[in-house]
Amino acid sequence: MLIQGSCHCENIAFELDWPGEGASVPARACTCSFCVKHGGVWTAHSDARLRIRIADADRTSSYAFGTGTAAFHVCTRCGAVPVATSDIDGARYAVVNVNTFDDFERSRLTTETVSFDGEGEADRLTRRAARWIGHVEIDYQDAAFVA
Template sequence: MSAVVLRGGCRCGALAIEVTLTREPADYVPRACDCSFCQERDAAWLSDPQGVLRLQQRRESASLHLRQGSNQADFVACAHCGTLVMVACEIEGRLYAAVNAHALRDARFAPEQPASPQRLAPEDKRARWRQLWFAEVCIETTAGAA
């Protein structure tokens, strides 16, 4: 099977997301975190350790980087419209990330499954993220864009 490229982003267009998946979208089960932070922001996390995640922002100030829970990961949201688009964590010098499945357009995934990462110890979270999240992550700023 060839790679599947999906696109999306925030509601106002300041942040654009592109993911390259190694399987059909219906084979992926987004993880709906049961913490109040993720529930309030309609987040269901999707990742592919062999895939690619790209975030393109109009300018550096287009994104907010938020920390919560164990304070290990950066939750990336649009500074203008507030859409939560991804979560990332640097582990041993490499950036790992997951995308909010609700920020992707025209994709049909398997039904979401609840997840409770707050029950894991901090080191267990990092091990899980390293295993499950995108290991090829690129964050770009488009110079000169409005």
């Protein structure tokens, strides 16, 4: 199933190739202060494929906090946070914010609240490598941007 999404102004857009045609997509409402303040409700599937397109890299920001092991990609034009990535052992993993899905039937989401408080950095990276989207491509439309 192909799911498309973007920030509000479409500067950061994505195509999520979700395995199967399942009736529901699991989503996790993280209770950290950043996710609460930005409406971050995340989904991932280890077998999914994600292509991120950034139209104007000068209008994006990357924000990391806590352990500094995840980058939240923020559109500086509209303020939305559609994706977060984590580079682990030379591989890039990602989650997408279900609140940035375009034309998606919201009743297909099954949302639970999660807290990662107290999780150590090693455990966090192991969890991400096992559960986050493992095939991630980022297409920078603005060739001047260096990732």
